[in-house]
Amino acid sequence: MSKSNEPVLWLLFSAGGMISAMVFPMLLIITGVILPFELAGEVTFERIHNAVKNPVVKLVLFFVIALPFFHWAHRFRFTLIDIGLKPISFLISLLCYGGAITGTIVAAFILWRI
Amino acid sequence: MTTYRKPVSNTWWLESKPYFFFVIREFTSLFVAGYCLFLLVFIAKAGDSQEAYATLILSLKSPISMVLHLISFTFILYHAITWFNLTPKIMVLHLGEERIPNALIAGAVYLSWGVVSLIISWLILGG
Numbered sequence: 001m002s003k004s005n006e007p008v009l010w011l012l013f014s015a016g017g018m019i020s021a022m023v024f025p026m027l028l029i030i031t032g033v034i035l036p037f038e039l040a041g042e043v044t045f046e047r048i049h050n051a052v053k054n055p056v057v058k059l060v061l062f063f064v065i066a067l068p069f070f071h072w073a074h075r076f077r078f079t080l081i082d083i084g085l086k087p088i089s090f091l092i093s094l095l096c097y098g099g100a101i102t103g104t105i106v107a108a109f110i111l112w113r114i
Numbered sequence: 115m116t117t118y119r120k121p122v123s124n125t126w127w128l129e130s131k132p133y134f135f136f137v138i139r140e141f142t143s144l145f146v147a148g149y150c151l152f153l154l155v156f157i158a159k160a161g162d163s164q165e166a167y168a169t170l171i172l173s174l175k176s177p178i179s180m181v182l183h184l185i186s187f188t189f190i191l192y193h194a195i196t197w198f199n200l201t202p203k204i205m206v207l208h209l210g211e212e213r214i215p216n217a218l219i220a221g222a223v224y225l226s227w228g229v230v231s232l233i234i235s236w237l238i239l240g241g
Contacts, residue, residue: 014204020146021194026231028149028190030238031156032183036174040239045167047240048160061157065150072147079140084124103150110154114161 009074009097016071019064058111066104073100142193145186198223 034040051057073096080092127137159170173179201223202216 016146017193017197020149020190021197022227022230023234024146024149024190025187025194026234027153028183028187030235031152031174032180032187034235034239036171036179040235043239045160045164048167048238049164051238052157052161061153065153068146068150072143072150075140075143076147079137079143082140083127083137099147103147103154107150107154110158110161114158 009070012067012070013074014071016067016069017075020068020071023064024068052111053114058114062107062111065107066100069100069103069107070097073097139192139196142189142196145189146193149186149190194227198227 035043052061077089077092077096080096081089085092127133156170159166198220202219205219207214207219
């Protein structure tokens with residue numbers, strides 16, 4: 001039997017799917033309304049600034065962003081193939097996983113720099 | 115020998131409700147990736163300076179941001195619910211000989227979702 005990358009990709013897909021399902025709805029409420037309209041009182045810049053500079057927080061944020069990128073890549077790849085783009089499936093894979101890898105590198109770079 | 119396969123039209127997903135909702139579910143991934151990009155901008159600004167962060171928070175009050183957040187929230191919520199409802203079908207757990215009922219696993223997943231959401235808001239917004 002030939003080796004396949006599918007199990008690894010599926011693992012990244014499901015880890016990213018679980019993380020985004022668990023974490024993103026609350027984060028959307030926070031960045032969408034709570035922070036801009038100060039619904040939980042004033043959250044100071046220092047608080048957020050120090051949080052994103054914390055090495056443990058950075059590590060968590062890295063996985064919270066990188067894994068959902070791979071979730072997108074895997075799911076969107078098959079969505080495009082399913083709706084009729086099978087003839088260019090190789091190009092689609094390249095763009096999807098390439099996009100996720102790029103997103104991961106950008107995330108690492110941004111977190112490293114701050 | 116080649117067998118004849120009836121070609122599938124590219125609009126198969128418009129032909130029935132379950133197919134349509136399946137494709138909607140698959141398209142939620144676009145909003146997941148979009149929100150990842152937003153988080154990267156947010157982190158970069160928050161890690162930069164008070165001015166950069168203040169400008170970002172101000173832009174979050176704009177109607178465009180509110181509409182984008184609302185649409186993303188709707189799709190990502192749909193992703194979360196469909197994802198959690200699938201979890202018991204994929205995770206088959208046994209306790210001794212007994213198989214743990216799907217409803218119990220689903221309940222545990224939804225409970226974790228609530229707990230995680232509370233922890234996130236407590237960590238970010240403070241007590």
